[in-house]
Amino acid sequence: MVRILVVEDEPLLADAIAEGLRQEAFAVDVALDxxxxxERIGVNEYDVLVLDRDLPAVPGDEVCRVVVDSGAYTRILMLTAAAELADRVDGLGLGADDYLTKPFAFAELVARVRALGRRAAAPLPPVLDRAGITLDPNRRTVRRDGRTVDLSRKEFALLEQLLRAAGAVVSAEQLLEKVWDEHIDPFSNVVRVTVMTLRRKLGDPPVVQTVPGVGYQIP
Structure with a gap:
């Protein structure tokens, strides 16, 4: 699951971008300045930053500089109304990975975000295989003991996080951060419910174990 921070000072545009990206199965947070x-970058790890260059107070250029100087793996897509070649060269020179001028086609924004998301972290193995479960991140397929398992987007993302942990315990808080976004209620039972439906779909014997007071694992 790719986690994105949209930084845009026009609330309607910020909400529209965020909602559209959520419909594409991204986890999205929003900052208006x-x-x-x-503040959010200091707390959360983001794969992609969709960054308006023309922000009040702390400008987008400064946000970009801070992220680049931190050495974070976050990839930066700058958004701006400035369409001149010199502006694009200047933005990329700050360390941004891509540059998109307003107005833009949403389909192009999604394509660019997907491309940056693939570059944000180390490549996933072509197939994750553990405890008889085979998950293909590229084809977005899951099989258990040769049987195809149909999962929702959240179930797939949660299972992927558990498999990537390679037997380690993953806390509910970590799953909330990776699979959902900051709008989810931290006291929600959504992780527990999703684990329950995932177990049911994967079938017997159960492979997702609960470690009381700690989290979940596929040993």
Whole structure:
């Protein structure tokens, strides 16, 4: 699951971008200014930053510089109304990975975000295989003991996180951060419910184990 921070000072546009990306199965947070963006970046790990260059107070250029200087793996897509070649060269020179001018086609934004998301972290293995479960991140397929398992997007993302942990315990908080976004209620039972439906779909014998007071694992 790719986690994105949208930084845009026009609330309607920020919400529209965020909602559209959520419909594409991304986990999305929103910041309306540079200060809020830096605060969220200091707390959360983001794969992609969709960054308006023209922000009040702390400008997008400064947010970009802070992220680049931190050495974070976060990839940066700058958004701006400035369409001149010199502006694009300047933005990329700050360390941004891509540059998109307003107005833009949403399909192009999604394609660019997907491309940056693939570059944000170390490549996934072509197939994750554990305890008789085979998950293909590229084809988005899951099989158990040769049987195809149909999962929802959240169930697939949760299973992927558990398999990537290679037997380690993953806390509910970590799953909330990776599979959902900051809008989810931290006291929600959504992780427990999703684990229950995932277990049911994977069938017997159960492979997702609960470690009381700690989290979940596939040993």
């Amino acid at each position: 540079g200060d809020a963006a830096l």
